[in-house]
Amino acid sequence: MQFEGPKGEHLFRSTLVQTLFYGLFSAWVEVAQDGQAVFDWRAAGWNLHVPFVDTLFERIARPRSLKPLGLEEPLSWAAAALNRVDRIAFFTRFEEADAVRYFYEPFLAAFDPDLRKDMGVWYTPREIVRYMVERVDQVLRSELGIPDGLADPSVWVLDPCCGTGAYLVEVLARIARTLKEKGEDALTADDLKQAAMTRVAGFEIMPAPYVIAHWQVGHALRAAGAPLGPEERAAVYLTNALTGWAAPQAGAGPGDAQHGIRFTYPPLADERDEAARVKQARPILVVLGNPPYNAFAGTSPAEESGLVEPYKEGLQRDWGIRKFNLDDLYVRFFRIAERRIAGGTGRGIICFISNHSWLSSPSFVVMRQRLLAEFDRIWVDNLHGDRKSSERGRDGRTSETVFAMRGASLGIQQGTAISMLVRTPTRAATTQVLFNNRADASDAGERRGQLLAMLESSAFDEHYDQTSPVAQNRYSFRPASVAADYQSWPPLPYIAALEPFSGVVEKRHGALRSLDRSELADRMRRYFDPKISFEELKVLGIGPVEDMAGFKAYDARTRLLRSETFSEKNLRLLALYPFEVRWAYHTNVQQIWNRSRPELSARAFPGNGFVVARLRARRPEEGFPLFWTPVLPGDHILDPNAHPMPVLADPAKANLSVVARGWLAALALPNPDTDHAIAALPWHHALAIGYAPAWLAENGDAIRQDWPRVPLPDNADLLRASAALGARVAALLDPDTPVVGVTTGTLPPAIQIIAVPSKRGGGAMAEAERRLTAGWGHAGKSGAVMAGRGRISTRDYAPEEAAAAADAACLGATTHDVFLNQDAYWRNIPETVWRFTIGGYQVLKKWLSYREQPLLGRALTPAEVRYVRDVARRLTALRLMAPELDANYRACAATHRPLNGVPIAESVMTVKHDP
CATH class of the missing domain: 3.40.50.150 (Vaccinia Virus protein VP39)
Incomplete structure (x- = not known):
């Protein structure tokens, strides 16, 4: 047999040892069942009726063959271990054949876990x-x-x-x-x-x-x-x-x-x-x-x-x-x-x-x-x-x-x-x-x-x-979950005058982003400084200095220096993922960003905001398919296909289609171009529908296959009431918008007991106890951050958490303590809050995965510990809104007003991509 290459050599060694040792175990099972008192692996018959294996054992399972391989002594140890097994107890639990079949997966998991994973070896019950x-x-x-x-x-x-x-x-x-x-x-x-x-x-x-x-x-x-x-x-x-x-x-x-x-x-x-x-x-x-x-x-x-x-x-x-x-x-x-x-x-x-x-x-x-x-x-x-x-x-x-x-x-x-x-x-x-x-x-x-x-x-x-x-x-084999009238409701892009944008794309290994504004400003000032050579920047790792597919770092910087100088105005907040906002240096100079999306970035101005949707889901468990952000949206704010739709096309014009304007006019509402509160009504209404658990449960299959569709109420009062709910949703989704009763002011009992920063034995949480080391994330290939399993403790609500337990229908029957490390944790994050998923991302777990100490390089700050607390409380408030949101969804669905002259049942497939 010739095993070529590194994988071939590894497979040869692994399978040789597997075959010998698991064959040894199989022989012991047979001998033990036959009542033989002592198992001698040298005398055991290898009668498997497999010609090549019989020959293999004839050649290998001999002392002169095993000694050069260093296997004779381990085989003897294995046989001695088998001779110590309580046979009566063993065969009481396992039938002879079941034992041989059952133990292979745990055997391989212990002996060669990488090969077990590569080959997908699992015991089939x-x-x-x-x-x-x-x-x-x-x-x-x-x-x-x-x-x-x-x-x-x-x-x-x-x-x-x-x-x-x-x-x-x-x-x-x-x-x-x-x-x-x-x-x-x-x-x-x-x-x-x-x-x-x-x-x-x-x-x-x-x-x-x-x-x-x-x-x-x-x-x-x-x-x-x-x-x-x-x-x-x-x-x-x-x-x-x-x-x-x-x-x-x-x-x-x-x-x-x-x-x-x-x-x-x-x-x-x-x-x-x-x-x-x-x-x-x-x-x-x-x-x-x-x-x-x-x-x-x-x-x-x-x-x-x-x-x-x-x-x-x-x-x-x-x-x-x-x-x-x-x-x-x-x-x-x-x-x-x-x-x-x-x-x-x-x-x-x-x-x-x-x-x-x-x-x-x-x-x-x-x-x-x-x-x-x-x-x-x-x-x-x-x-x-x-x-x-x-x-x-x-x-x-x-x-x-x-x-x-x-x-x-x-x-x-x-x-x-x-x-x-x-x-x-x-x-x-x-x-x-x-x-x-x-x-x-x-x-x-x-x-x-x-x-x-x-x-x-x-x-x-x-x-x-x-x-x-x-x-x-798309020829889905799953039963469709969809309301009878769902296909008659308009997809979100039908409401907009502008075609949906795609989010900005950096793809420069984070060279243009930072958690800290001043650090990013200092870094980019040096990148813009013509006195600092490109070679020096590369040694220091400042700015996008590594060539990538289609990106020549030296040429891009040269082009940038010829086009513009450093500007504080280009330091902008970037919505990277749900509740993951970072500072970014944004420029439209060609190739500094992979996709800078100038038409999108021009609409990220004060007073505007974006409803972010996606064309289709990557997986069945994407959670809520909409998000809201008032800052520049990234391309992966939803996973995948994040497409922001602004409320305002420009400061003087609402982003509303002709048919959407006709709907508002039929409801006797003012001109949305002169009244920005009216311009926001359809978009806030969409958020209220999109965060109604009943809407997602009843229409999940259809929602995941195309643009989300929402019913449009046929009276102004219902639209205003729905939009008011949506405005609350938007405030809860924006981590920089204070929400009275959730993040500021007097908090109700059901909120104030959520995600309380705690430590074993009580007392203050020192810097060392703010280190996130519970295994929430690690660096993968090409520097990508991979989520880890982390550490949570699932339990029933404690007596002092009775306010949360009273809302178990919304928050879940159990709660979690979510750990930073061995001693510190956030106490009482209810089940549905911990699992809250937006656009394919489990919100809290995603945020934690980027803050593991080896990735972050420091302990969490007190503000960051409180940030997790506040996000958990925002999500709790969203969960507690479920009854209101569901009732609103059903009322709007019952009074839906079709958009005149629009073939609603057809899918909207066009997406605007800036060059």
């Missing part, structure tokens, strides 16, 4: 495996007319990423049950063996789980009374499942090289050839399993290039999607399965558990469109558990990932879904997509139990809602 296999068996019978389901000899099954073999063993168990139900006890063993050796196949790229899979299948066959003979083997192959599906062209190299491995070792070459026969010649009818979740650079050899290109076709041209993430491994496995079933066998089933992003994310619109064209029925079981967005179960608690195993593994952090796609020989006129959102318990075990209980249902489809994937919703 047995309930999930059983549910998927049973559903495949049912659908084979009900949709493809195969009465014996998986037991039918014509049904060829492939798990293309079989890991430790859980799905293969469960398929064999389902076949055995069917044969037993048919009364064929005497023939079951031989039929089962033939199935395991021929038509129930698995591919695996990592040697250690591959060995375990062989052990598991062999163990299952022995338990069924059909042990493999000395020359027999299961149809489990060491191969890259993403390559080798087409016969190699003459003169081409081996198509199954992966991770820098070349198959010069004859048993491995035989393994590759056997796998190729499955890929190219077998009539595969079922593809199922749990594909890996992370992309790994070593899994894209030349033969695999272009695999997912059909899922990218037309993304930019037809859908305006320029950024996408379609190279995740699970997407490649979907493409392989689609190509094999739809383009190969012509009928069959795909059943995968995977990341659920592809079900509705804009990036996957072409993928969904292709699958709709190729399959007749699609069932989706949403398994929830998105820990990255703190998804909640129906009891309000954070939803565990369905992969979580108490005491062993937290499981993957993405939300997941089981997808079943069936293609019949007689194609349906339209594809039916059914979506099950009911398995939503917070506890992972309870959610897995809900799935198994569904198997007993005689009317299985009643657990699902039928969805309507169409071009207008």
Whole structure:
């Protein structure tokens, strides 16, 4: 075997040790169950019926081979540790096969966590495996007319990423049950063996789980009374499942090289050839399993290039999607399965558990469109558990990932879904997509139990809602949440006379920004000083002095010095993220800023303000899709596609379209150009609607797909009342606007107990205790700040926090203490306040991620500690406004006045981009 390159060498060493030590554990399990008193690894049989592995152990598991590798002593230590295990206690908890399968993930997490992450290795709970296999068996019978389901000899099954073999063993168990139900006890063993050796196949790229899979299948066959003979083997192959599906062209190299491995070792070459026969010649009818979740650079050899290109076709041209993430491994496995079933066998089933992003994310619109064209029925079981967005179960608690195993593994952090796609020989006129959102318990075990209980249902489809994937919703597979009249309401850009702008873009690694105005002014004065050479600036790191894509730093500074001098007026506040305002030196001199947006910056004048919206959401959990700022808006104030719309087009003219002006005139309101309070009414009204939780809950799917739409009331009094609420929202969203009863004046009890700066043992918070070291953020690649997990303590409200507890319907049933470090914390940040998300950003957590001490270089100031307190109180006040905002939304929706002469149902796609 030749392992080429750094990753190849690492993979060789890792998989060699994995295979030896996990093979050792597997051998111990078998010996222990057979009652042997002492386990001797040298005398243990490695009879796995895997020709290349048997040869490997014959060559390696000998003292003269192990000594140069330094493995003989560690193997002896491992065997001694296994001999100390309480076997009775161990096998009381774990069945023999379950033990071997269950421990691989924690073993790899401890031994090689980077490889575990790269390859997306996660233990798949047995309930999930059983549910998927049973559903495949049912659908084979009900949709493809195969009465014996998986037991039918014509049904060829492939798990293309079989890991430790859980799905293969469960398929064999389902076949055995069917044969037993048919009364064929005497023939079951031989039929089962033939199935395991021929038509129930698995591919695996990592040697250690591959060995375990062989052990598991062999163990299952022995338990069924059909042990493999000395020359027999299961149809489990060491191969890259993403390559080798087409016969190699003459003169081409081996198509199954992966991770820098070349198959010069004859048993491995035989393994590759056997796998190729499955890929190219077998009539595969079922593809199922749990594909890996992370992309790994070593899994894209030349033969695999272009695999997912059909899922990218037309993304930019037809859908305006320029950024996408379609190279995740699970997407490649979907493409392989689609190509094999739809383009190969012509009928069959795909059943995968995977990341659920592809079900509705804009990036996957072409993928969904292709699958709709190729399959007749699609069932989706949403398994929830998105820990990255703190998804909640129906009891309000954070939803565990369905992969979580108490005491062993937290499981993957993405939300997941089981997808079943069936293609019949007689194609349906339209594809039916059914979506099950009911398995939503917070506890992972309870959610897995809900799935198994569904198997007993005689009317299985009643657990699902039928969805309507169409071009207008980008073929989303999720059920649409939208009010009946939503599409008749105008998108926000219809209110404006100016097309939506894009926010300013620095992209100079923060060289033009600072938290401190005077520091930035001093820095920029030196950057403008022609007596200071460019080379000196570069050494000092002052100003944008590093070349980047399309940016020549020396030329840009030269151009700047010729065009203008330093000006205090160019020191401007910049809204970087929600509640993240910094000082910036803004100039329109070409290329100093990546995108300076002169037409936008000209409208950031005193007395004006911006409602910031976005064209579409990046993810389902973006929170509120609008923001308000009176200062210069950045391009990422919402994530993504932040588009500011000013209240005033200029100091003497409102930014209102002809139809919006007609609406105001019909309500007998004054001229908005001469009365700025009238000019602000539609925009403040939009904020009142946009921060109504009911509006977001009822229309979330549609809101995330396009510009937000708002109903327009048909009477002036209701509009004024709605705008008054929106003005309160705007004040709460602007951290520089004092709000009586929230940040100034006498505070009500429900506010004054929120986010109180505290420390263990009481007393004053010294500078050392203001250091943010609880792990809220760290520097990632290219200096980007990555959010960390941080430290919070979740608890019930204390008696002295009864005022907050009384508002639990708005604030949540629990509260948090959010820590700066080991001793200092903000006491009592209610659940919904902590999770408050605007435009994809969890507000408080985002702010903290940039202030971790190694990033900030100092402790927080007392003002910054109070700033977090005040932002939490502003968000609390917004949450407490929910009943008013919801009532206002419903009143406005009930009295909506259409804008005359405007085709509201059509999407607004135009966005103004300054050159």
